[in-house]
Amino acid sequence: MSASASGPVLEARGLRYALGPRSILDDISLRVRPGDCIALLGANGAGKSTLLKILLGLLRPQAGEVLLDGAPLSGLGRREVARQLAYVPQSHTPSFPFTVTQIVGQGRLPFTGLGRAPGADDWRAVNQALADMHIEHLAGRVYTELSGGERQRVLIARALAQQARLILLDEPITGLDYGHQRRLLDHLQRLAERGYGILATTHRPEHALESANRALVLHQGRLLADGAPRAVIDAGLIDQLYQVKVRQIEVLPHRFFVPS
Amino acid sequence: MNDLSTPASLRADCRQPSRADFRTRWFWGGALLLLGTTILSLALGRYAVPLAELLQFLGAWLGSGDFPHERYALLHSLVVEVRLPRVLAAILVGAGLSVSGAAYQAVFRNPLVSPGLLGVLSGCAFGAALGMVLGLGGAWIPLLGGVTGLLAVAVGVGIAGLFRNSSILILVLGGIVSNALFNALLSVVKYLADPLDQLPSIVYWMLGSLSAVDSAVLAWTAPLLALAILAMCLLGRAIDALSLSDEEALSLGVPVRRLRYGIIALATLISALTVSIAGMVGWVGLLIPHLARLLVDPANARLVPMSACLGGLFLLVADDLARTLTRGEIPLGILTELLGAIAFVLVLNRVRRGWL
Numbered sequence: 001m002s003a004s005a006s007g008p009v010l011e012a013r014g015l016r017y018a019l020g021p022r023s024i025l026d027d028i029s030l031r032v033r034p035g036d037c038i039a040l041l042g043a044n045g046a047g048k049s050t051l052l053k054i055l056l057g058l059l060r061p062q063a064g065e066v067l068l069d070g071a072p073l074s075g076l077g078r079r080e081v082a083r084q085l086a087y088v089p090q091s092h093t094p095s096f097p098f099t100v101t102q103i104v105g106q107g108r109l110p111f112t113g114l115g116r117a118p119g120a121d122d123w124r125a126v127n128q129a130l131a132d133m134h135i136e137h138l139a140g141r142v143y144t145e146l147s148g149g150e151r152q153r154v155l156i157a158r159a160l161a162q163q164a165r166l167i168l169l170d171e172p173i174t175g176l177d178y179g180h181q182r183r184l185l186d187h188l189q190r191l192a193e194r195g196y197g198i199l200a201t202t203h204r205p206e207h208a209l210e211s212a213n214r215a216l217v218l219h220q221g222r223l224l225a226d227g228a229p230r231a232v233i234d235a236g237l238i239d240q241l242y243q244v245k246v247r248q249i250e251v252l253p254h255r256f257f258v259p260s
Numbered sequence: 261m262n263d264l265s266t267p268a269s270l271r272a273d274c275r276q277p278s279r280a281d282f283r284t285r286w287f288w289g290g291a292l293l294l295l296g297t298t299i300l301s302l303a304l305g306r307y308a309v310p311l312a313e314l315l316q317f318l319g320a321w322l323g324s325g326d327f328p329h330e331r332y333a334l335l336h337s338l339v340v341e342v343r344l345p346r347v348l349a350a351i352l353v354g355a356g357l358s359v360s361g362a363a364y365q366a367v368f369r370n371p372l373v374s375p376g377l378l379g380v381l382s383g384c385a386f387g388a389a390l391g392m393v394l395g396l397g398g399a400w401i402p403l404l405g406g407v408t409g410l411l412a413v414a415v416g417v418g419i420a421g422l423f424r425n426s427s428i429l430i431l432v433l434g435g436i437v438s439n440a441l442f443n444a445l446l447s448v449v450k451y452l453a454d455p456l457d458q459l460p461s462i463v464y465w466m467l468g469s470l471s472a473v474d475s476a477v478l479a480w481t482a483p484l485l486a487l488a489i490l491a492m493c494l495l496g497r498a499i500d501a502l503s504l505s506d507e508e509a510l511s512l513g514v515p516v517r518r519l520r521y522g523i524i525a526l527a528t529l530i531s532a533l534t535v536s537i538a539g540m541v542g543w544v545g546l547l548i549p550h551l552a553r554l555l556v557d558p559a560n561a562r563l564v565p566m567s568a569c570l571g572g573l574f575l576l577v578a579d580d581l582a583r584t585l586t587r588g589e590i591p592l593g594i595l596t597e598l599l600g601a602i603a604f605v606l607v608l609n610r611v612r613r614g615w616l
Binding site: 053056057058077078079080081082083085086087089092094095096097098099102106107109110112113114115117162 | 365366369370371495497498500501503504505507508510511512513514515519557558559561
């Protein structure tokens, strides 16, 4: 599949959200297209999670709208949205020891609904998703016994089983060890190359530089920058976002930040 | 049955052991055991019926085979009129409490939740006690108990609704308030009750028993209860979806709020019906789903039917003990709590997979 613009587009126009007098998001507009691998950066409390929830249709903005392929999200049915737009939460510990196959199988809920048992098509999609994330060997394992990195891959596999072309991830690499972080970022990059639209929130500017093809920067509820990671992320931005003075080191094509 | 097991043709693809097949065998094994115990329970009692004669009689009663006429009348009144309603009631109450326990545990995403969480049992106790103090007759007491049980849950959910926040925690807090409120009302009724006559019968009722199963009550509660249990068994996949976080469930297209309140309503109805049949029977709703989890995986399409089966079996055996151990009757609730406390420690000890 080419990484060109075929497939659904998620678009936010002029989003505003406030809790009482406190403004959380102000005038946010953005697009997620197939082939995008977007890193959403911002300090704690910048509004990343709120933005993610609004983009998923879980929260209603006080102004502005979210469009999925040109149609307002609020007017679409939940299952309809779920077939185009998937959500990968931070890896968590559920209360019940479901198996990996059962967790990934939940990705078929938008197709089967609650009443129908999954059929051959559904199992094909589940197995394909397991294969895509290279976790076939985990299929029969109990999810609650997996490591954080494995859990995160299972949750992404569930999003793939959902066959949604747009995937929004909430801090997918937080809590993972170095190796799992690297491999997960590679996975996300490859998915984008295959034509998925990926948007992931992150706390690490380096990851945006290494693996994203676009960076969105959220600062105090406003969209500070939207563009190629190398054009957007530099020592000045890091000072502005995190109030940390760093020195920038270029080893082309890489860019590092060290304490100054 | 809906389930998430892999069909045979595709199992090789994802190299999953054929565990699901193996595990449904537990259900059929349990069902057979339940049937056997049912027949045995019909034979047990102060007037024991030899098993061979009982089987012969059951055959004749169901319309095949002959049976001596004079014995038939005796056995009919003993087995069909006295023991069968009680045995059926034990199975239904046990299955109902277990099923609603399993559902509550999924809804609240917590394996330590029991069906009383939102106040249904306190509400039922208050209503039944009130009925006794007001001197209402037979069938009115369970009816009033059932209605106040539903009312208590409505109060709990309503209090949670005041906060315009659908979080599980707020719902739990609403349940705590409702439990406290109806316990206080129950205390008021107890305080006002005649200490020589009414108070003992309230206390006795709260211990739970099947000795006074009213066949008039059973006639309308039993079919309703059986239907509700069956419905819950068929809702396994929907119940699974509720153990996801709200954000996940919504983003998978699940109408999570409606589903949650629907399952709560059904589970509450089941608990209220069990209380109107047997009074307060503790521990079953918490213990049995755990026991079932040791045998089948947590997919509710299998867990709920397995819980129903085990719960029916457990309460049937407990009730057999209650009516045969001593010359008098041991209140069923006392037995289930004794057995339950011991069994729960064993279960906790054996739970390997995860949540502790």
